[in-house]
Amino acid sequence: MNYQQLLAEMQQALEGFDAAELEAQWLLAHALCRDRAWLYAHGEDEITDPLLRNETRALTNRRCQGEPLAYILGHQEFWSLRLSVTPDVLIPRADTETLVEVALAYLPSSDAQTVLELGTGSGAISLALASERPLLHIIATDHSPKALAVAQQNAHALGLAERIEFCQGNWFAPITGRRFDLIISNPPYIAGDDPHWPSLRHEPQMALHSEAEGYADLFTIIDAATKHLNEGGLLILEHGWNQAVAVQERMTRAGFQQVSSRQDLAGHLRCTLGYWI
Incomplete structure (x- = not known):
């Protein structure tokens, strides 16, 4: 043969x-x-x-x-970066590159701004931003020590380990009292009765599922972000294809200005942003 x-x-x-x-x-x-x-x-x-x-x-x-190809191979491409992935982290998806595009439009290459990524997983978003903006100071948090280990491994492999500070803890817990120019996150937003669960059974459920019909973590981040953004700072959140309106309304009630949403590659409203002014 x-x-x-x-x-x-x-x-x-x-x-x-x-x-x-x-x-x-x-x-x-x-x-x-x-x-x-x-x-x-x-x-x-x-x-x-x-x-x-x-x-x-x-x-x-x-x-x-049904095991995802990325877990079998042990890696996945994101933003032209080859990232190691394990079942301890979500597989980075092309839709999430929408967040990176929006963030880069806000982050001038000449400014040394501060960025907080909540729930970094494999480190995909932070590493993409670090690869494009060498002056950024980035802090990336995750509740899972195993996920942080994967993110740190990727940072070292890409030569970006000195550019990102990794912290273990749930959402804002590790950075009490600190403020940032940008907060960005792809949090859990899938409801318990979502029909996509069978295809996601190999990925970490705690990084996917959120209570309150998928909104619990999104709303927690929105409400707390106001205490951690500098004046004029930006919050960018990924969410489900049908969650944009509710996320916009929550941001507006929390006091964010110029709230709007952006489409992913499939034309779905995939992320929402707002300024803290």
Whole structure:
């Protein structure tokens, strides 16, 4: 059997997935500790490792059982950064890059502003901001020590460890009395009866689920952020596709000005921002 034939076998096993061919390539490359370009160049080579077929079957079975590809591979791309991910953190998604885009529009490259990210997970948002704005001072918090360990690992791997201060604790608890120019967060916002739960069962539930129909953590952050923003500071929150109106109303009641929402790649209102003036 050669590598092309093994790929065809894996692709057939993954035929229920939209990107079966691509996923088969990723899994085989992972098993070989190679990249996909190597597979194209060596597709007709005969397989010499007698254990490779068993290994790829095990990887394919994990994927067929619903385990996310990013957890199997151990990494995920976000903002052109390769981030390590484990089941202790959410898998960074392209929709969350909307937050980064909004934040960068607010953060001039020449200013040394202070940023707080709440619930950093893999560190994706903070690392993306640090990679684009070298003068920022960023503090990233997370309730989970295991998640912070992943974020710190990513910061070291990307050469950004000295640019971000990581703190363990729930929301604002680790930074009592401090104020920032920007507070940004992708908090839990999925309600307990959301139909997407089956597809999310492998990811950390505490980073996904929020009480009060998904609004509890969003509203907690909004109400407390007023005590931690400098005058003219900005709050940016990711939320569900149908939560923008309620988040806007809560921000307005809390005293935020110029409250508005931004669309993600699919055209859904994915994040809401407001100024503390």
